[in-house]
Amino acid sequence: MLFISYHFMEQMPIPPLGVRGLKTLLFISGTRPEVIKLAPLIHAFRQQPQAFECRVCFTGQHRELALQAFDFFGIQPDYDLNLMQEKQGLPGLTASLMTALQPVFQQEKPDLVFVQGDTTTAFCGALAAYYAGIPVAHVEAGLRTGFIRSPFPEEFNRIAISKIAAYHFAPTEAARQNLLREGVPDLAITVTGNTGVDALLWAKTQVEKQKSPELEAFQQQLDPKNRRIALVTLHRRENQGAIMAGMQQALSTLATRYPEVLFVLPVHPNPQVRTALEPLAGLPNMRLTQPLSYEIFVWLLAESYLILTDSGGIQEEAPSLGKPVVVLREHTERPEALEAGTAILAGISPEDILETVSKLMDDAVAYEAMVAQCAQNPFGDGRACERILAQITNSFK
Secondary structure, three states: OOOOOOOOOOOOOOOOHHHOOOEEEEEEEOOHHHHHHHHHHHHHHHOOOOOEEEEEEEOOOOHHHHHHHHHHOOOOOOEEOOOOOOOOOHHHHHHHHHHHHHHHHHHHOOOEEEEEOOOHHHHHHHHHHHHOOOOEEEEOOOOOOOOOOOOOOHHHHHHHHHHHOOEEEEOOHHHHHHHHHOOOOHHHEEEOOOHHHHHHHHHHHHHHHOOOHHHHHHHHHHOOOOOEEEEEEOOOHHHOOHHHHHHHHHHHHHHHHOOOEEEEEEOOOOHHHHHHHHHHHHOOOEEEEOOOOHHHHHHHHHHOOEEEEOOOHHHHHHHHOOOOEEEOOOOOOOHHHHHHOOEEEOOOOHHHHHHHHHHHHHOHHHHHHHHHHOOOOOOOOOOHHHHHHHHHHHHOO
16 A cells, blocks of 8 residues: 655746736646536636636547537537547657647646646646646546555546646545645635536436437437346456456356346447457347447436446446446545445455445345435535636636
């Protein structure tokens, strides 16, 4: 176990309002989760055009999925760097990001740069802003597992961003405490809830108002026949290889053990993930799909009985819809979900996964207890963007 503790560096100063009346905000994103969690925030700031000009830079770390999300939220990126290449590793991506972001900063000269979460895009966006002398606002700050390689490279990325950021928007009080222990000044931290909850609640309302032809087609193809749906998502880098092969075996056993359950698995585009999960395609109650649009995913999340995932964001979203989560990881940077009883940390071994999932499938009391706990989502009330807007507005006065 490796716990990280660093003395916090001096905060970068915020330029006074007199420098320029209209403040330029640059939002940097590269993956679908970043787009989803920044989209409601971009809209919130754009509702104040007399004070803020919002510019959006998309790096292309996750291309098709992220562009679908931009479209769903009605946002057109001002910059599309289109950086991702086939079989590109972290060193190459990092170098490409740093090189490509510099001219964006030179062109826009933003007063503040927003990054979200813990991706390589977020880390490089913060580092490039630091090199350019531009303050950084970190959305979803303070998440920690205490293990530098779990998740990899996300744990390092979020720690590094915290050494750079001037504004730390922590989703929970526990995240705030993590930052305080690392020496981040209390005045630099605002507990907001998670903007992903804002996005989810808005998206759910949109889906209920009007279903797209794509969603209607997906519903017809899925044909659950009144069966319970178990939604499965797997992509985490540290789970790839032998660990994911074991997860595939566990899912195969679960599908055989519970033929009345329809397991729906949107397969991540990473070739290693696809190869590991392909053997599941032959099972009659296992649906392997292409990556889903955010609209379809929100509908499926709402319709599911149980969620099995190694994702971080789903641990925040599922409680808002009353859905218990089984986390297929050894550690989580969202311990609030475990403490609140909305998620269970199953681990990564096939035996542990089978035991945890089977208990929830077989024990209605245990399952309903988790559903009841979801009534109080520890990750927010859908007003995170409102709080961030207020904090930034007050800081520029």
